[in-house]
Amino acid sequence: MKTLKISVYRYNPDVDNAPYMKDYTLEVEEGRDMMVLDVLLKLKEQDPTLAFRRSCREGVCGSDGLNMNGKNGLACITPLSALNGGSKKVVIRPLPGLPVIRDLIVDMSQFYKQYEKIKPYLINDDKTPPARERLQSPEERAKLDGLYECILCACCSTSCPSFWWNPDKFVGPAGLLHAYRFLIDSRDTATEQRLDDLDDAFSVFRCHGIMNCVNVCPKGLNPTKAIGHIKSMLLNRAI
Amino acid sequence: MVKVASTFGRSGTHDYILIRASAIIMALYAIFLMSFFVTAEPLTYAAWTNLFASLGMKIFTMLALTSVLIHGWIGIWQVLTDYVKHSGLRAFIQFVVCVALMAYWLAGLLVVWPVEGV
Numbered sequence A: 001m002k003t004l005k006i007s008v009y010r011y012n013p014d015v016d017n018a019p020y021m022k023d024y025t026l027e028v029e030e031g032r033d034m035m036v037l038d039v040l041l042k043l044k045e046q047d048p049t050l051a052f053r054r055s056c057r058e059g060v061c062g063s064d065g066l067n068m069n070g071k072n073g074l075a076c077i078t079p080l081s082a083l084n085g086g087s088k089k090v091v092i093r094p095l096p097g098l099p100v101i102r103d104l105i106v107d108m109s110q111f112y113k114q115y116e117k118i119k120p121y122l123i124n125d126d127k128t129p130p131a132r133e134r135l136q137s138p139e140e141r142a143k144l145d146g147l148y149e150c151i152l153c154a155c156c157s158t159s160c161p162s163f164w165w166n167p168d169k170f171v172g173p174a175g176l177l178h179a180y181r182f183l184i185d186s187r188d189t190a191t192e193q194r195l196d197d198l199d200d201a202f203s204v205f206r207c208h209g210i211m212n213c214v215n216v217c218p219k220g221l222n223p224t225k226a227i228g229h230i231k232s233m234l235l236n237r238a239i
Numbered sequence B: 001m002v003k004v005a006s007t008f009g010r011s012g013t014h015d016y017i018l019i020r021a022s023a024i025i026m027a028l029y030a031i032f033l034m035s036f037f038v039t040a041e042p043l044t045y046a047a048w049t050n051l052f053a054s055l056g057m058k059i060f061t062m063l064a065l066t067s068v069l070i071h072g073w074i075g076i077w078q079v080l081t082d083y084v085k086h087s088g089l090r091a092f093i094q095f096v097v098c099v100a101l102m103a104y105w106l107a108g109l110l111v112v113w114p115v116e117g118v
């Protein structure tokens, strides 16, 4: 057995005046790896007041986005060994840039508001819809790969400095990934309106290609690339 | 969606194009001046004055100064809207910077335009 040191961000607005870091220790089996979520569940057995979100525990629902040793990710699919080789102290904080509701739970409203803004649904003004379904060729469908897989965990947007400074105006990597997903969907007819909505100095153009988003996405997606495509679409229209 | 569409250009896209186009002009101007310093041997007063006496150089210089104006205007606005959250303070700094940029432009025009060769 070896002893693992874990430091967790704690804040309960009902009783605490200010957030603080609380140190925990956990006995773990030598030579065995475990996910950060399992560590948190063990800590909750020690200290039932610890609050965090989780649901699927397999990287599908996107509810346990956390900042672990300074990097955003999903606790359920981040092994301890991935954090400083699992030897040093583990520091767990909530996702940066969003208001903390309690401990590791953040208020995601701002994030969802940006998602809502890009109209994340198919718009088609076809007067005579097809009897059964709107077909796509395999090539058209392939364009959605790398875009539709996003689980809205907010790891990317909350690692983006542009989103920290202007969370009310900059759509953020997650929202823009979805924006592009609908911009290139062959069944969507609102491309021009969508581009009109993005053609200001903040929504898209606050992205300066820092690529923090790509660095943290637990699904291996590339929002920066999608944002680049949106910028090209806007430029092609302007020139 | 966002109402503050842009600062200098007509839209975010327009700002984006302006800031990049002005960067290219400034880079070309800097490279040109560098190569002039390196190749003009010896670098005399006459060589320097005659360079600025040509119409092409006057226009190139004013283009570069216009680029500084546009690039600085948009760039400072972007940085300020990121880091200065107090709108009064932000407006004040933006105002000061823009006045300085316009002063540079005007001073540049008054200095460069009357230059005659020797």
Ligand code: SF4
Pocket (backbone or CB within 6 Å): A159, A160, A161, A162, A163, A172, A173, A206, A207, A208, A209, A210, A211, A212, A213, A214, A223, A224, A227
């Ligand atoms: S590439 Fe753009 S969206 Fe991604 S982190 Fe950087 S600024 Fe944010």
Ligand code: SF4
Pocket (backbone or CB within 6 Å): A149, A150, A151, A152, A153, A154, A155, A156, A157, A173, A174, A177, A216, A217, A218, A219, A220, A221, A223
């Ligand atoms: S793009 Fe990746 S990091 Fe961002 S919300 Fe989607 S799945 Fe999460």
Ligand code: FES
Pocket (backbone or CB within 6 Å): A053, A054, A055, A056, A057, A058, A059, A060, A061, A062, A063, A064, A065, A074, A075, A076, A077
């Ligand atoms: S618990 Fe669902 S993604 Fe981690």
